[in-house]
Amino acid sequence: YHDIGKGRGGDHSELGAIDARKFCQRHGLGRTDTDLVAWLVQNHLTMSAVSQKKDISDPEIIQQFAEHMGDETHLDYLFALTVADINATNPTLWNAWRSSLLRQLYTGTKRALRRGLENPVDKQVLIEKARADAADILEYRGFTEEELKDLWRERTEDYFLRERTEDIAWHTEAIAGHHDRDQPLVLVRSTTDSSVANATQIFIHARSGVHLFSTICAELEQLDLSVHDARIYRTSDGMSLDTFSVLDSSGKSLAEDNKRIKFISDQLTLALAGTAHAPEIPQRRTPRQVKSFSIPTETKMTLDDANNVSILEVATPDRPGLLARVGKIFVEFKLELQAAKIQTLGERVEDVFFLTDESQQAISDPTVCEAIQHAIRSELDEQAAA
Secondary structure (H helix, E strand, C coil): CCCCCCCCCCCHHHHHHHHHHHHHHHCCCCHHHHHHHHHHHHCCCHHHHHHHHCCCCCHHHHHHHHHHHCCHHHHHHHHHHHHHHHHHHCHHHCCHHHHHHHHHHHHHHHHHHHHCCCCCCCHHHHHHHHHHHHHHHHHCCCCCHHHHHHHCCCCCHHHHHHCCHHHHHHHHHHHHCCCCCCCCEEEEEECCCCCCCCCEEEEEEEECCCCHHHHHHHHHHHCCEEEEEEEEEECCCCEEEEEEEEEECCCCCCCCCHHHHHHHHHHHHHHHHCCCCCCCCCCCCCCHHHHHCCCCCEEEEEEECCCCEEEEEEEEECCCCHHHHHHHHHHHCCCEEEEEEEEEECCEEEEEEEEECCCCCCCCCHHHHHHHHHHHHHHHHHHHHC
């Protein structure tokens, strides 16, 4: 009944809510139940959209969603409806990725509601908790409090907000044992505890520069890997911490292929160390379904004066070599990537890049901003049509 408004023009959620309210009233439901049913129909896409398109590791996003829910009853019913709707639409749409995102949003919102909407969580509290939990793990591995303070001195707040405690400990231990900062550190491991089902995690710690992102993405494409999630952090000491969740380009896990995992690590290390030529982007064919239902690439570029960066948003259908092609444009315009949030949402990607020029200044010239966006749209849309 929640989709009854489809095909009539306008927002089917809004139209359906009106019909649902009338239905409840005709059948004698009480006011409370009628209001709940109409609200559920009106909001039946909300939880899925927030979980897939918002940064649900950000406590402000959780607080906003909790305020929209209002109470645990509305949250519980909407969670149940969302899961049922996805499964009923197409059982293959329900996967570990969607399950993990919805579960994370549900549990985070439940905590916010139980804490009280008038008591929003302080970001600093979450950051300190992440640091303390990671320190507990590393204490058993011989690290002192002073060593950790030194190792974490240049880390951004976003890093501690978005990364799992176990991964922070994994990264920290490896960086501490890697003494040549001019040589890249590449870690690769498979995991089942990820927003991407059975993904392989790749962590890279290397000196930041114009070519770094482009080289990584082109090499991943050469290795026949598909990036489903990525987070990039630029630290104040000129280093870059990059995390990628990847699957085989066919969508299969690499979990049991230890030989291939080692090969991936070796090839990335060679490419980033400069002992191999910068890889070219493979010319793999765009899948037929992407061509058939091609949607033009959308871009938006804004200026963040407070942090002296330009924010580039790119929304486009997924296709082979997408990130490598975006990275190529960054190199052409001599842009440095300060941070990024990259997600593949089913057949569509919605990526956010935080950029500066080579002098670490935001790109403020509107003409240059438009040229960057035009180049990205042209590159991606021409490739999709090829």
